[in-house]
Amino acid sequence: MDSLPPAFQTVDLGVRYRVARHQTVAALDSVNLVVGRGEVVSVVGSSGCGKSTLLNTIAGLQEPWTGRVLVGGQEPSSRLGMFSYLPQRDLLLPWLRSIDNAGLLLEIEGASRSEARARARAMLERFGLERFASYRPERLSGGMRQRVGLIRTFLLDRDVLLDEPFASLDAMTRGELQEWLLGLQAASRRSMLLVTHDLDEAILLSDRLYLMTPRPGRIMEEMVVPLAKPRTLEVTGTPDFAEMKAKMLAILRTSRAPGRAA
Amino acid sequence: MTQATETRTSPANLPAMAEAAPSRDAGDPALMHLDQKEGRGTGRLLLMEAVPGYLPTVWLLVLLILLWYGAVSLFHLPFYILPTPAEVLNALVSRGWNYLPDVATTLQEILAGFGLGLVAAVPLAVLISLSWVVRRAVYPVLIASQMIPIFALAAIVTIMFAYGLLPEIVVTALYSFFPIVVTGADGLMSVDADHVNLLRGAGASRWQIMLRLRLPWSLPAFFSGAKLGIVFAVSGAAIGEWIGGQSGLGYLMRFQDSALDVPGMFATVVVLSLLGVVLFAAVSLLEYMLLPWNRAKRTDLGGLWRAR
Numbered sequence: 001m002d003s004l005p006p007a008f009q010t011v012d013l014g015v016r017y018r019v020a021r022h023q024t025v026a027a028l029d030s031v032n033l034v035v036g037r038g039e040v041v042s043v044v045g046s047s048g049c050g051k052s053t054l055l056n057t058i059a060g061l062q063e064p065w066t067g068r069v070l071v072g073g074q075e076p077s078s079r080l081g082m083f084s085y086l087p088q089r090d091l092l093l094p095w096l097r098s099i100d101n102a103g104l105l106l107e108i109e110g111a112s113r114s115e116a117r118a119r120a121r122a123m124l125e126r127f128g129l130e131r132f133a134s135y136r137p138e139r140l141s142g143g144m145r146q147r148v149g150l151i152r153t154f155l156l157d158r159d160v161l162l163d164e165p166f167a168s169l170d171a172m173t174r175g176e177l178q179e180w181l182l183g184l185q186a187a188s189r190r191s192m193l194l195v196t197h198d199l200d201e202a203i204l205l206s207d208r209l210y211l212m213t214p215r216p217g218r219i220m221e222e223m224v225v226p227l228a229k230p231r232t233l234e235v236t237g238t239p240d241f242a243e244m245k246a247k248m249l250a251i252l253r254t255s256r257a258p259g260r261a262a
Numbered sequence: 263m264t265q266a267t268e269t270r271t272s273p274a275n276l277p278a279m280a281e282a283a284p285s286r287d288a289g290d291p292a293l294m295h296l297d298q299k300e301g302r303g304t305g306r307l308l309l310m311e312a313v314p315g316y317l318p319t320v321w322l323l324v325l326l327i328l329l330w331y332g333a334v335s336l337f338h339l340p341f342y343i344l345p346t347p348a349e350v351l352n353a354l355v356s357r358g359w360n361y362l363p364d365v366a367t368t369l370q371e372i373l374a375g376f377g378l379g380l381v382a383a384v385p386l387a388v389l390i391s392l393s394w395v396v397r398r399a400v401y402p403v404l405i406a407s408q409m410i411p412i413f414a415l416a417a418i419v420t421i422m423f424a425y426g427l428l429p430e431i432v433v434t435a436l437y438s439f440f441p442i443v444v445t446g447a448d449g450l451m452s453v454d455a456d457h458v459n460l461l462r463g464a465g466a467s468r469w470q471i472m473l474r475l476r477l478p479w480s481l482p483a484f485f486s487g488a489k490l491g492i493v494f495a496v497s498g499a500a501i502g503e504w505i506g507g508q509s510g511l512g513y514l515m516r517f518q519d520s521a522l523d524v525p526g527m528f529a530t531v532v533v534l535s536l537l538g539v540v541l542f543a544a545v546s547l548l549e550y551m552l553l554p555w556n557r558a559k560r561t562d563l564g565g566l567w568r569a570r
Binding site: 083 | 454462464466475553554556
């Protein structure tokens, strides 16, 4: 395990945005994070701390201002096409049926329509969604759309990036989908980086997590989640879970104390 | 909406990790009932349901005809200035089936011209959406070209091309092409950036993004342009015929105009209008059938077919 390089990592990653001709503002500042093979890692921070910038940069949609992104220990010439990235919204295409939406990225990758459909159907069936295979997104509920989006993401055999995947869902649907994602992850053993502002979600889903300060986004703490896997939603009621959450809250609170504000 | 009842309740019924979930319709591949659930037969259904929806249209027409009658009798207008609706109807009926050859000619020009306009407009819209340089170069010229009065354009085209249907087809094409380019290019450029990033992040090429995302995304916009274009094509063809035609409804109108047959001219306008409405409806119906995902957003304002 030690000899293999991690799935991907950032090295002193900094991203700045140009706001005026000679003025830039930092979105991320020397971010070092590592995602090991098969590991689920969360980045937790409040809105506007650069979480989406982080994922966009790792995915190769934008370039770092400083620092590097390593994939498998190497710095690739382009990271486009190396990750499977689910942005905040499900982004299903309204003209495609669930089965084709799920298989869309496979087809982009070069699979034939029938091959993509076969694999998408197998996945939909496995998660009890075959009844919805022929539905277009307009006929799906929010939770169902997000499931199709996740299946689309996991059908690619790549490391996964998720940007607040359940933020727009109601609490019950969210819990259900989080559990569902745990199952999906356990079955596929994918390396996964998830950004979220939801502490419960981060603890429930991850092996390890990073706490981030806002403006500029900086990692202030790395924590290992001391909960055994496989997990279900019940774990959120255990003392270990509560203790972990209390620790996180305490750290996040100190970062917000006056005097330490950036 | 009809879909709500079925789907809103179902997520909760689904087991979270449904490895063992029994299939409700076992052995029935999901795709087999794709087309039975929606799409098929809806055109006929809609047509029947649409009839009561057009009562306001009928009332407006009745009102306009009454106003028309009122104006003629109030101002004692002679038939060569404003004929009565009855005189127009009479002219329409007496010509009857003799309109058919002219309708056929005009329809031919409209379809050929509109088709030519469409074939030219789609690639140009794609180029405009792809390239900043093309956009800057072409757009101003394109807009300026629309300022040429169509009568002048028709005259020039008639001189440039030999007689026959070609000049009319070219005028029609030039006239219907503009709205398709503009709305199509707008549609192609309005594609949501997050969707583009989704495909780009997955490694899609520009070409794949165009085929998989931009073109389907902009189809509703192209159809809006096509609906304008087909209406423009009708007047384009008529004007082309008026200027340099040998037959067709526009030519007939010019003939009737010079013969002071004003009721006949009005009757020909009615025929031309009906042709336009039918063609517009045909494009709307095509849109309805080809873009099933877009129906829910549609109102009866955009087309003659109403989404339910």
